[in-house]
Amino acid sequence: MTHRTTPIMLPGLLLVLGGALLAPALADEVPFDDPRWVFDADSAEIVEHHGRVALRLDGGRAWLPEVELTDGVVEFDIAFGPERGFSGAMFRLGEPGDFENFYFRPHQSGQPDASQYTPEVQGVSGWQLYYAPAFAPPFTYRFDEWMHVEIAFSGSRATVSLDDEVHLIPTLKRPVRAGSIGLRSGFAPAHFANFEFREGVPDDFPAADPPPVEPLEVEGLIRSWRISQAFPPDQRPALTLDEALLSRLAWTRREVEPEGFVNLAWSEGVDDENRAVLAELTIDSEEPGHRLLRFGYSDVVRVFVDGVEVYRGDNTYRSRDYRYLGTIGLFDAIVVPVAAGETQVTFVVAENFGGWGVMAAVTNL
Numbered sequence: 001m002t003h004r005t006t007p008i009m010l011p012g013l014l015l016v017l018g019g020a021l022l023a024p025a026l027a028d029e030v031p032f033d034d035p036r037w038v039f040d041a042d043s044a045e046i047v048e049h050h051g052r053v054a055l056r057l058d059g060g061r062a063w064l065p066e067v068e069l070t071d072g073v074v075e076f077d078i079a080f081g082p083e084r085g086f087s088g089a090m091f092r093l094g095e096p097g098d099f100e101n102f103y104f105r106p107h108q109s110g111q112p113d114a115s116q117y118t119p120e121v122q123g124v125s126g127w128q129l130y131y132a133p134a135f136a137p138p139f140t141y142r143f144d145e146w147m148h149v150e151i152a153f154s155g156s157r158a159t160v161s162l163d164d165e166v167h168l169i170p171t172l173k174r175p176v177r178a179g180s181i182g183l184r185s186g187f188a189p190a191h192f193a194n195f196e197f198r199e200g201v202p203d204d205f206p207a208a209d210p211p212p213v214e215p216l217e218v219e220g221l222i223r224s225w226r227i228s229q230a231f232p233p234d235q236r237p238a239l240t241l242d243e244a245l246l247s248r249l250a251w252t253r254r255e256v257e258p259e260g261f262v263n264l265a266w267s268e269g270v271d272d273e274n275r276a277v278l279a280e281l282t283i284d285s286e287e288p289g290h291r292l293l294r295f296g297y298s299d300v301v302r303v304f305v306d307g308v309e310v311y312r313g314d315n316t317y318r319s320r321d322y323r324y325l326g327t328i329g330l331f332d333a334i335v336v337p338v339a340a341g342e343t344q345v346t347f348v349v350a351e352n353f354g355g356w357g358v359m360a361a362v363t364n365l
Contacts, residue, residue, distance in 0.1 A: 043060075044062060057087075058186075067197065073151070078193075085105070087190035093182060115137050131327050152201045216258065223255060223256050229269040252267075261296065283343040294363075297347065298327075306344050307344070
């Protein structure tokens with residue numbers, strides 16, 4: 001490759017290099033001036049960085065729409081500073097808001113959340129839900145130096161290597177399917193070099209499936225929910241449930257993930273405007289009394305018991321202080337009066353940023 005500095009995008013411009021998409025070449029390595037790359041970023045340019053021809057990417061992404069892999073390997077070198085940023089790779093990319101995402105957090109180097117795997121579902125990232133160690137390797141970074149990254153994915157698993165450190169992601173959350181590959185960077189720029197891909201997986205990829213993820217074992221955990229289609233958050237009911245809203249919504253039954261929550265981004269009708277849903281559970285009781293309802297949500301909730309509002313909460317990222325992450329868990333609780341028979345509990349949950357989910361457990365007092 002020729003060492004040069006070549007601007008390839010003006011801020012905010014979507015560009016297809018060369019004016020046309022070409023069929024994938026047989027070569028695995030794809031220079032960043034290859035016309036197959038598509039860029040959608042605030043800034044993207046080819047520069048010389050620490051002795052290598054590199055892509056400096058900020059505020060967006062670069063991807064190869066004509067390359068589709070179900071099982072494969074993506075390799076590249078990355079360099080970034082210690083500033084707060086989020087840079088990494090996309091794979092199995094379908095629609096713009098649907099892909100598997102792995103990225104690094106330079107400002108959290110060596111911490112439990114130094115990196116992150118999350119599915120992107122209908123434009124909704126899920127890091128507030130998938131923050132367990134299985135999804136967030138605590139990598140330690142060398143700033144302003146080249147580090148080598150390899151992401152291998154096969155079936156429902158992936159491995160991520162940073163230099164000589166390898167981490168297994170035991171369960172990818174999106175359905176297994178072919179999709180394109182690419183890079184992302186935001187909040188601070190990152191440099192990428194030596195990008196290449198190949199079909200198949202390395203010889204040292206784990207040959208056998210790991211043990212299944214053990215489901216969360218919590219007394220009274222609700223494992224099945226009725227979930228409505230999405231609607232605009234400004235139509236959220238207050239004080240009492242709106243019968244007109246209830247009557248026009250379609251409903252589906254969803255089981256919780258092993259971590260105990262429902263990822264509401266999978267709901268029907270989700271888009272940039274429709275970011276609220278109803279999530280319902282039923283408490284059965286042989287006689288009147290009270291139950292303890294523990295619950296978690298992301299990001300904003302209203303709770304109704306038999307149609308009457310009893311609780312409001314805000315778990316939005318940084319809503320309480322600048323360090324507050326808004327991760328989901330059974331952190332809140334209310335006492336619910338129950339009648340003999342069925343008591344209906346409805347959560348109205350709206351998404352703001354970083355993950356959209358609900359979970360609950362019901363126990364005797």
